[in-house]
Amino acid sequence: MTDPDFTRPLGIELPTGNDPISIRRRVEALEKVLERSFHIPGTNYPVGLDSIVGLVPVVGDLFTAAMGAYMVWEARNLGLPKWKLWRMAGNIAFDTAVGAVPLVGDAFDLAFRSNTRNLRIIRRHLDKHHPQTRIIEG
Secondary structure: OOOOOOOHHOOOOOOOOOHHHHHHHHHHHHHHHHOOOOEOOOOOOEEEEHHHHHHOOOHHHHHHOOOHHHHHHHHHHHOOOOOHHHHHHHEEEEEEHHHOOOOHHHHHHOOOHHHHHHHHHHHHHHHHHHHHHHOOOO
């Protein structure tokens, strides 16, 4: 029997609470789906929905921008300062603007990972202000 406070999309267990630990798990899972879901065959380079859906002109970039905006919303719920929220929004806007350029934008999406950058900002905040959320990865 599973805990009712968790959901399992894509085989990832996601908590539904509003506490810092639950938020951390959700944004880490979202970043993984958007940036590192699988590897390009024949390489060890991880890609995610951001790169794949970004191949669809305009709509794909807007879709992944909306998913990235969810991370900013979660960061706001954690109480990140406005300047960090603006920086995160800038990462998404830059990724969306350059990603919308045909061909060049698709290659850019493979290199510039706005969601990974935004996760790093959230993790630093959580490590400083909510140290109980730290996860030791081995």
